[in-house]
Amino acid sequence: MILSRASQYAIQAVILMAMQPQGTFVLNRDLAEQLNVPAPYLAKVLQALVRGNLLYSSRGRNGGFCLREGVEKVDLMQILLHLEGPQFTDACLLGLKECTDETACPIHKQWKPIKHKLARVLRTETPGKLARAVKTGKYRLADLPMSML
Amino acid sequence: MILSRASQYAIQAVILMAMQPQGTFVLNRDLAEQLNVPAPYLAKVLQALVRGNLLYSSRGRNGGFCLREGVEKVDLMQILLHLEGPQFTDACLLGLKECTDETACPIHKQWKPIKHKLARVLRTETPGKLARAVKTGKYRLADLPMSML
DNA sequence: TTTAAAGAGGAGTTACATATCTACAAGTAG
DNA sequence: CTACTTGTAGATATGTAACTCCTCTTTAAA
Numbered sequence: 137m138i139l140s141r142a143s144q145y146a147i148q149a150v151i152l153m154a155m156q157p158q159g160t161f162v163l164n165r166d167l168a169e170q171l172n173v174p175a176p177y178l179a180k181v182l183q184a185l186v187r188g189n190l191l192y193s194s195r196g197r198n199g200g201f202c203l204r205e206g207v208e209k210v211d212l213m214q215i216l217l218h219l220e221g222p223q224f225t226d227a228c229l230l231g232l233k234e235c236t237d238e239t240a241c242p243i244h245k246q247w248k249p250i251k252h253k254l255a256r257v258l259r260t261e262t263p264g265k266l267a268r269a270v271k272t273g274k275y276r277l278a279d280l281p282m283s284m285l
Numbered sequence: 286m287i288l289s290r291a292s293q294y295a296i297q298a299v300i301l302m303a304m305q306p307q308g309t310f311v312l313n314r315d316l317a318e319q320l321n322v323p324a325p326y327l328a329k330v331l332q333a334l335v336r337g338n339l340l341y342s343s344r345g346r347n348g349g350f351c352l353r354e355g356v357e358k359v360d361l362m363q364i365l366l367h368l369e370g371p372q373f374t375d376a377c378l379l380g381l382k383e384c385t386d387e388t389a390c391p392i393h394k395q396w397k398p399i400k401h402k403l404a405r406v407l408r409t410e411t412p413g414k415l416a417r418a419v420k421t422g423k424y425r426l427a428d429l430p431m432s433m434l
Numbered sequence: 435t436t437t438a439a440a441g442a443g444g445a446g447t448t449a450c451a452t453a454t455c456t457a458c459a460a461g462t463a464g
Numbered sequence: 465c466t467a468c469t470t471g472t473a474g475a476t477a478t479g480t481a482a483c484t485c486c487t488c489t490t491t492a493a494a
Binding site: 290 | 451452453454455459460461462463
């Protein structure tokens with residue numbers, strides 16, 4: 137039902153970067169401010185994506201982060217696999233360590249297709265698509281400021 | 286993607302109790318052993334269900350816990366609402382606090398039907414149904430012992 | 435060359451879910 | 465009544481995700 141905060145921040149950040157003209161370096165500070173998330177923590181998440189070869193980073197003045205070529209077309213699942221375990225879509229709803237078609241918990245049969253639908257969405261959506269969705273103005277990336285709630 | 290451990294233990298426990306003849310009191314100790322979960326922690330979870338009027342408890346010899354009348358026909362959602370917040374099915378995949386049809390994150394449209402399918406399963410399944418499923422022998426409640434993996 | 439601005443990396447802190455411990459209250463059986 | 469067995473309640477401990485801080489290196493502008 138939930139992705140880790142790190143994953144959520146990562147997806148938000150790559151969408152925001154995909155909204156920039158290709159090759160634009162964006163500061164961690166600016167990403168954090170626009171997404172309204174803690175900057176030092178976001179930095180760690182971005183560093184993990186750099187190590188996963190999803191982002192370029194550049195130090196010093198005019199530094200920052202930007203998507204590697206083609207990453208705007210990479211599906212979200214590829215990005216999440218760098219942050220969650222390799223089999224985070226395998227989780228059993230009841231928490232059993234071993235829950236497969238052969239040895240299944242009593243709700244496995246109903247849970248499995250739902251898991252698969254989510255996995256399908258994550259394999260379908262990309263930073264580029266979602267960036268375009270945000271640009272239409274119908275969707276938004278960050279929480280609204282308190283004044284608007 | 287995940288229920289809290291407390292919720293997972295709760296569901297497992299009510300299924301196990303639903304497998305007993307109606308009105309049978311079961312010891313916390315025996316539930317914990319059969320489910321292979323920590324007994325003191327399970328006790329806390331069961332106490333919460335007692336406070337939620339889902340279980341009877343009885344102290345002293347021949348004591349234990351048993352389902353209140355009709356609880357074997359109560360859907361899992363009702364049970365979970367006592368342990369997770371009232372709106373745990375509302376969660377935004379990206380973690381936004383406010384994510385509704387009107388102010389939506391870019392993946393809201395794809396995530397919403399999946400959330401609803403899970404909610405539907407949780408409102409359809411009951412301890413009684415799942416207990417019968419386990420009794421067929423095709424499904425199991427607890428993790429297999431190490432010797433079987 | 436100096437200086438400021440950025441990311442990198444590691445250690446430390448906090449908050450919360452999970453798990454445990456201890457003392458107690460309530461019930462049962464003899 | 466006494467002894468034993470069970471759940472109850474509150475305090476405490478542990479583990480982990482989330483978050484912060486400090487120092488270092490790299491880069492580029494002045």
